[in-house]
Amino acid sequence: MRRLLSFLALLFFASSPALAQTLTLSLSPTVITFPSSDPDTVPLISAPPVQITYRIRANGNSPWSLTVLAAGDLIAGASRIDISNVTWVATPAPPFQNGTLSKTVAQRVASGNGNVNPDTLGSITFRLANSWTYNPGSYTQTVLFTLSAP
Amino acid sequence: MRGPGFASAARPAFPMRVTGPILFLILVVAAGRVPAAQTSTATLNASVNSVARLSLSSAALTFPDADPDTVPSVQASQGPITVTAKARTSPNGAITLTVRATDDLRSGVNTIPASNITWVASGAGFGNGTLSATTAQAVATWTGSGVRTGTQNFFFRNVWSYATGTYTLTITYTLSAA
DSSP: HHHHHHHHHHHHHHHTTTTTTEEEEEEEESSEEEEEOOOTOHHHHEOOOOOEEEEESSOOOEEEEEOOOOSSEEEEEEEEEEEEEEEEEEEEEBOOOOEEEEESSSSEEEESOOOOOEEEEEEEEEEEETTTEEETTTEEEEEEEEEHHH | OOHHHHHHSSSSSOOGGGGGHHHHHHHHHHTTTTTTEEEEEEEEEEEEEEOEEEEEEEOOOOOOOOOTTOOOOOOTTSSEEEEEEEEEOOOEEEEEEEEESSSEEEEEEEEEEGGGGGEEEEEETTTEOOOSSSSOOOEEEEEEEEEEEEEEEEEOOTTTTOOSSBBBBOOOEEEEEE
């Protein structure tokens, strides 16, 4: 009986790619700053690029994805800037893709199938659409990156 | 002396040695159904400073010579000038646009009071007015950040009492945000 159970466990282990998935994700830097700029001369403010380091192991041929979700709009006291004014350009493409931040639906940053091993780098540059309608202030918000494999 | 039946009844249905693999299998099954995910958080910071910009469609206004009887109010030959004011201020902050003449109209020793120049304005927040060499006159007022556009159509009051000559003056616009 022991041998049978061990065999079944081994069989399940071998046939289930999600079984021992190991995902690692890190960002650098984790603070992304948009400097103040004249909307006429700098209509699109670029923050310094963020390096994304990721690795996906034991994923078989299953899909994986990296998404980003903002916790809300950019806020400075009573003033706010809709988070949809923040877009990004990501490389390399594929697996990375450009997009627009959302506070309601996680947006795909990268996707693929199988494993990504060893550690692999991507770059994402966030951009803020500059406008005369913004109120002066120091705005802030957090964004959550999620690397997942079903 | 124990018989075979006694020995058999004392043993559990499964020996303890196989409990480990069973639990392992249960854990494996559970783990295989849970999606794997790794998260990382970043903070977005954006600095927005106060800034204002004013632009005029023309930097010069010319009033042509005319007969005071037939043209008592001479329109600037440029026609209405377009004023574009851009400013960032607090949510309820006031933005004001003023204009002031640096002096009266002068042609050598002859002068014509700046108050002989008036304007008719159009556009939200804009108002009509009269130039002054002593006090800045309001051209427009608004509340909050944004871009506003309007026009000023300048007129020169034409009278017989003026000495002949070519008169000039400079006017200064000031756009300010509270």
